[in-house]
Amino acid sequence: MYPTTPDGRYFLVNGKLWRCSNPSLPADARQKWVNSLMEARREVKSAKASGDEAQLKGARARVQKAKVELGERGPVWWDDGSPDFNQCQVKNTPYLQWHKSLGATQAR
Secondary structure: OOOEOOOOOEEEEOOEEEEOOOOOOOHHHHHHHHHHHHHHHHHHHHHHHHOOHHHHHHHHHHHHHHHHHHOOOOOOOOOOOOOOOOOOEHHHOOOHHHHHHHOOOOOO
């Protein structure tokens, strides 16, 4: 399990922040989009293996759509005006002190 910021907006992987899914999504909607995301990722893998650029482009577009619907990309799901630090190095964000407080074993 990757550490999640105290506000629940990001999880940390190798020093980089990744936006979490919108926690206020209804469970059925979340599951629908997770299923779509997993299917689209399988399509990306298949398209890469086949070398079909058109299929790859379409599959990547479906990954993007699912991630936007989940709140992991696109407009932020919080409404307090805080900026988005998705895919930023934690050392360049206000989450640096939180990261330092994790200790070496948790701060992946």
